[in-house]
Amino acid sequence: MRFFSSLYPLAFIMVSGVIALFYVSHTTLTSWFRRDVCFSQPSITFVELPSEMHMSERVQYKQPSVLHGRSDVASVTPWLAPIVWKDTYDPVVFDHIYKNRNLTIATTVFAVGKYILFMHDFLETAEKYFMVGFNVHYYIFTDNPKAVPEVKFSPGRVKTIIEVPGSKRWQEISSRRMEMIQKTIEEHIKDEADYIFCLDVDTKFYDYWGPESLGTLVACLHPGYYEQQRESFPYERRSASTAYIPNNEGDYYYGGAVIGGLVGEVHKVAKTCRENLELDASKSIEAAWQEESHLNRYFLYNKPTKVLSPEYLWQDFKAKTKEIRTIRFSQVIKNYAEVRPNQ
């Protein structure tokens, strides 16, 4: 009997151990599952880090009115993030709040294959209109570093050229961007800049794009869909893809040509989208609009803290509508056959 009674504590330990093992493996499995696969409803996040709208001295500007603003467009999202349109903000106030903070804004742009041809106009117009008066660090990703044009930069503005492989498929170039952005943030940008914008290269600046665009996590309304309802948004509609958004969901359709925010926030965007792109690839799925589909999925569950109106991403071939009081950044008309490596 004494022999058996000494077995009881041992048995207890063993059973507890097995139970503990099941518990631990279950929780780690489910958390691993949630981290890597954005299928089931993750919680919606909206991170607003303390950013001081601090003025150090008196500034003269017109008094705002409580009862009068732009009545033709919404200037806030349903989660109360501002939507930036001309005449909704005062550039004087913004310049004053931001200019003394010595910020650096990283700006990534991909110019692979024939897309290097767009580089000159992009840089030249950026120097004229983009974040004028701020420190800007351009990160140019290209497979042809020698072809990067020499453009005169204003003081405080520099470029870094990063060589990347070319590709026979433009869709692949688009998909690999997220990985490059993630890596470059980890290896360089996180120590060099406060904010980052990831922009498409086949675009030009036509009007000022300033600190009114800065925020924790910034997305831009796609010019082709801001007048439409969510059912017509070109979200990925196959449930097998990690970018899937069902017909009755979605806030806006955001353009993949403009992503911005604090460096830490955009790092999360790039990393998550990259992981999801890879998961899809492993199942031989390519989302309808590649990274743009994944980006839209990301922004549905991680709501932008600021949304830029289509003034910040237009298309040269589109006629201006009455709500668009200025065009700041616009995709140039191009002959796809000439510039893309494939159909």
Add this chain to the structure above:
Amino acid sequence: MKLQLMPPGRGDVLTVTSWLAPIVWEGTFDSAVIDGIYKPLNVTIATTVFAVGKYITYLKDFLESAEKHYMVGYNINYYIFTDQPENIPAVTLAAGRSLWSLRVPAFNRWQEISLQRMSFIRKAIEEQIRKEASFIFCLDVDMRFDNHWGAEALGNLVAVIHPWFYQASRDSFPYERRPESLAYVHADEGDFYYGGAVFGGLIDEVYKLTGTCEEHLVIDKGKDIEAVWQEESHLNWYFIYNKPTKLLSMEYLWSDEKVKITELKVVRLSTIKKNLAAVRPN
């Protein structure tokens, strides 16, 4: 709520400030989305209120109406600053909501209470609140919640537009106009006139606000100057130089004495009409 860009949900009022802080009105936000964002964060919202002298008689209605309408479903810690903790009414609080009383002296002048609030709040944040909550709202007690007043109000630094001055031009805002005071605002300065009855935000931000206002109040006192609307004057100065990241429309602070305007689709919180002689010590 249907998402629409054009025309906007509210075209009759300003919904974003010139520094791109949202102004919260009915029809601009979707509670389901807001709750979907904030509820999972499991935040605790500290809520301070001063009930000194006869003002303690307002506490019951304040608390009962708050339980019905204020941040329903969220964790709330009420911090009641009072000279008579024994007279705090027994009000049933919903789950996740608790009440703390913090003793303050009775004052002979109501202005004194108003002047000292910043100091008491700052101390309480330092000693207790910062360990217990992530957001804080500082509210007046002589008020009653009539409708939903929820998480759409949360932000880094939150101010409310004063119901009596939303139409006035900045040179007629009741700012402190004597240059000797640290609350001095020049006639050509100012965005909105904010009400001292409601302000809030992240603990750190409100700590900075109360610290600066307290400092300025002390310096003014040393020069024998009392700003025209006490702490509200200093608050308004602060908000010019440290712009709020979110503004609450007058829905979030109205007055029983005011006739409702068409732009006000809902009154959420209202100052009670009172016989000032009956409740003030001086």
